[in-house]
Amino acid sequence: MKQSFFIALAVLLFNTVNAQKLKSPNQKLQMEFSLQNDGTPSYSLNYKDKVVIKPSKLGLYLKNDAKYLVNDFTIIDTKMTAFDETWKPVWGEVASIRNNYNELAVTLNQKGTDRQIIIRFRLFNDGLGFRYEFPSQKNLVYFTIKEERTQFAMTGNHTVFWIPGDYDTQEYDYTSSRLSEIRNLNEKSRTENVSQTAFSPTGVQTSLMMKTDEGLYINLHEAALINYACMHLNLDDKNMIFESWLTPNTNGDKGNMQAPCQSPWRTIIVSDDAREILASKMTLNLNEPCKIEDTSWIKPVKYVGVWWEMITGKSSWSFTNEFPAVQLGVTDFAKAKPNGTHGATTANVKKYIDFAAENGFGAVLVEGWNEGWEDWFGHSKDYVFDFVTPYPDFDVKGIHEYAKSKDIKMIMHHETSGAIRNYERHIDKAYQFMKDNGYDAVKSGYVGNIVPQGDNHYSQWTVNHYQYAIEKAAEYKIMVNAHEAVRPTGICRTYPNLIGNEAARGTEYQAFGGSKPNHVTVLPFTRLIGGPMDYTPGIFEMDISKINPNNHSHVNSTLANQLALYVTMYSPLQMAADLPENYNRFADAFQFIKDVAIDWEDSKYLEAEPGQYVTVARKAKGTNNWFIGNVNGYKARASNIKFDFLEKGKKYEATIYADAKDAKDANYKTNPQAYTIRKITVNNKSTLSQVSVSGGGYAISIIERK
Template identity: 25%
Template sequence: MLAAPAAAQVHEVASPDGTNRIAIGLNANGTPLYRVTRRGAQIITNSPIVLDLDVDSLGYGMAITGTEQASADASYPIVAGKAAQGRDHYNQLTVRFQEKGGAKRRMDVVLRAYDDGVAFRTVIPLQAATAAAIIRYEKTGFYFPEAYKCWGFNVGKFGSSHEGEFDPVDTARMRDHNLFSLPFLCETGKAAFALAEADLLDFAGMYLTGRGDGGLGLQLKLSPSLSDYRIAVRTRVGSPIVTPWRVVMLADKAGQLTESTLITNLSTPSRIEDTSWIKPGLTSWDWWSGPVIARLPGKRTSTEVSKALIDFAAENGWPYAMIDEGWYAGAGGGGVRRPGVDLTRWSDPINIEEVAAYAKSKNVRLWLWAHWEAIDDQMEEALTLYERLGIAGIKVDFMDRDDQWMVNWYSKLLAAAARHRIMVDLHGAYPPRGLARTYPNFMTQEGVMGAEYNKWSKRVTARHNVMLAYSRGLIGPMDYTPGGFRNVSPDQFRIRGDLPFVQTTRAHGLGLYVVFDSPLGAVADSPDTYAESPAGLEFLRDVPASWDETRFLAGETGAFIVMARRKGKTWYLGALNAEAGRTARVPLSFLGSKRHEMTLWTDGDAPNAVTKSERAMSGEDVLELKLAPNGGAVAIFRTR
């Protein structure tokens, strides 16, 4: 066990409202230990901050040589996401450490306290003793004072697409061979917190494991280099070594974490000066449904199918149509890049130049899919062509890595795309770290087990969807790709690749567009499906893809959630329910004193049916939502 720091050695910083505090000091071994409290209750107990470098560790035998305080309260625009702007309001404390012997290396720890969480990062200043050092491991801990009720995604390995369930975790039995993706959510009985990472640039991605000593809590583990698993980060001569922010999001209830912009607050400001060309919106999409269009039998990726999806987008007022895998020369390998693929030439069944011109005539723009290795080989050539063709964005897939090299490749791609005014959707991606602030053309991403899993599994349950709102959805946009309109009950669900089913109600599916944050929102099913079963489609014509404000209204972790999001003067409500039916009482105080006209879609008498109603409501009212098993609801509130 790590002994607590002596009181005289402890330095602390509090959030502007005084609710959250993070403190740091030294134990008897000279190791920096930090702790986190909320309203006086300990959330994270004394935990070490140690870096393993080339041949030894930095974080032992240290002395505190000074401190520096700072504060900030500034707003910045969020180009696309859960709010129109973020408020970067914090108090900061930098504590300077130096080894008492040996090379007397220096190390700073920067602590920040916000009203919605705390964060810290380690900075190794420029000094001869650490010039061009290698970071092998980071041994930062997140130690718990007691067993908590927690949920995590045990991804189990490095080098994955981070697609899986956030399951309950027995915190007394977390092992050092477990490997959890981010975020990691816990409830203490008095508060809720989520462990995450922000401002990941030129560094290796962060995972969490159980403690090697068997104690309560978690240990940080860095994604290793593919060329040498004993190395995580290669640093640059002439630059300080700066870790990303290690983040503890905090709230009284887990659902309130959904309102936080802490991850983007902590991230590097936009590197794109003019963002006027970045436009959120919904897109039709070919891949999820097959594509299958009855009047085009046997046609898959083709000029004809693409034009049909463009027509579908135009008819419904959506700005985009997405053409997935199979359109470029040599495509068809899915996750395997075939030799000789060419992103500047088309496969025989499709003429992208003709399709792009047709899209323009319909006031629709295209998104194009590409394997990341193909983009890497032809980046500038391909992006130059796409800009000339008026392509809106690219969906880049199968990176399946978060080592330092790939982290840097994300920035390389996003910067190059921005030069050509092209937006980006990353699939096969690690979970968000706030990069959408740094590159606002980064519209959305995977790193989530989304609706595609309906094509080959029964894993996308209503409970999974609800749990995503309380976990993966906390830290950034997710391209879950909703819109499946072949709704059936779980006992009637069967797996098929073309025209897949979904095992939730229609109202639940509509709720995904409000509860989940994705500035590029997929409308995933075939135009035929919507024509055959249009109930609720009118909501998708109205719902925005980016928001001015977000509110958590009601819920219980993993069981149900009700959220409201505002765009301009209009509020949108979304509710998701798991397998147990319930009636949720939802206060409408977010509406204020003005009367609003509410249009409400709730569960109907069959999975693919909705009940639509209208009435006047105000902030003094409480809305009673009857949520079916695997059900949901949506509503629009417009001022009278």
């Protein structure tokens, strides 16, 4: 049962310029708000008496306005409140979440314009969130944001884990460097993508992870991105100050606003223990409570699908090679010659359904089932797909009946190719078609440039489209797994039918040339801060040429590392991405994927260092069973953990799936499939020392003995 209380102190603080201080409930964090001599609002943040953020300016620049909202302010009101509640997520890493903060709301009035803004600060035990609020008023009604001036002034030349600032993609490998090195490394860090728009040599994306030389871990991000442009960060590398940089629309504007309204929360998570960054629920807590009354239809699921064979080039999304171009409703696919490589055939999909049913999976994803793939990309084409017309070799009704007979759900794929206006035209019909044919979840895609031309993937208008699709899906009781959409900011608390996102460099890039071996040791500190990722793990065949002789990519991971991802890369939507035949080859290792849970009662972060290693233990909801995952970066190491999270007085059987004992045996480059499986008995006093090789790791299932 949800229990909460709200203590409204409503205390009017002194109106002196430097007296607005706020402490976290545990007193470890302290925020100070002040007005500079020219009426510029600023804030600073300390953790355990160490400076985290030096005095940093706040405000907004407005378009076609002679007076920006950046200075000449006076404080006309301050209110301090405290809040403490416990709420239960529909799905998650834990069964309940505490939302506990102290709040300071500062109302400012601008001299000469009589315009008011409220800057609201919420200080949690794990960090600070703040936002701009624009109350209803006669002197600020409709306004256009030219840029937001939100600063994060660093205390030094920190180590930072970053990807280049880009209005259209987050699909980059992470670079680790000093802040001062971003400028020289930015261009080198920009690998090719089908849609990308850089804006600055020192621009980076959130969630941004840093570590100071004094051992503080700092994460910068945003929460509750609603009706606003996505925020990037631009670094003044002379003064080591990050400043917000919003994504523009087609004419360069960065937000069309109507009061009353508000910005997303700007977030700073901080700790001297990297594990606490991973465990933080502040991003979720800054979002609104769930708005879906009946959530019984939202169910975590493990799935397989017709996907990896297309990603590797073994199969194709398109049905035929006969047409140089197609027009829906005009092109007659029934008269076309099949290309012989189409993946989404009725017969092939039935094989995946059989495999799912035989191995305890809940769903099957099918891509390339619908007409239009022959010329879907690169033409800024508006009417690309109608999302209801299947190719001649895909029997929608027959597949529905066959999957139902096997108790398997189907996941439909909606690729928009960036033509979001077209998707909105068809979305009601498409969602109803899904429900009529037994599809309870959709994987949506936004590959390529946004149509209309000139807009970006992360502008206010496009962000509003993603939100529209989520809310519309909720009306039809459909779960959404959005790919190439804006990176998540905790909105899954409000709309838990948003069961997954991509919004980062996923497993598919392992078939496009590979990702860095330590990529998965960075993602939990960056991309996953905002919500779960559909990373599509579980690749067992690392040599892609064995699937497609024309593809010489290599998966930079050991098999044991791939198993561990089901625990370290949290998601209520987990794919076993490889081909069924590869799982049959390694049936003993595949057992872990079959056994591992996807919804959790509790989670313990046992070891963590960004870019180096992550070790997580999670308790399966409704059981006394635990699962552990460890992923390792470049340097081989011994992972040392305790099992003190287990229930006292109980004995458990632990099955350990690990890299082969010696580093010379297991290696992500030369021998990635070298693994061992052993069973031991453990209790809450047990310990384990386990070697993880470069790009390796281990996975453990811990089952209570009856």
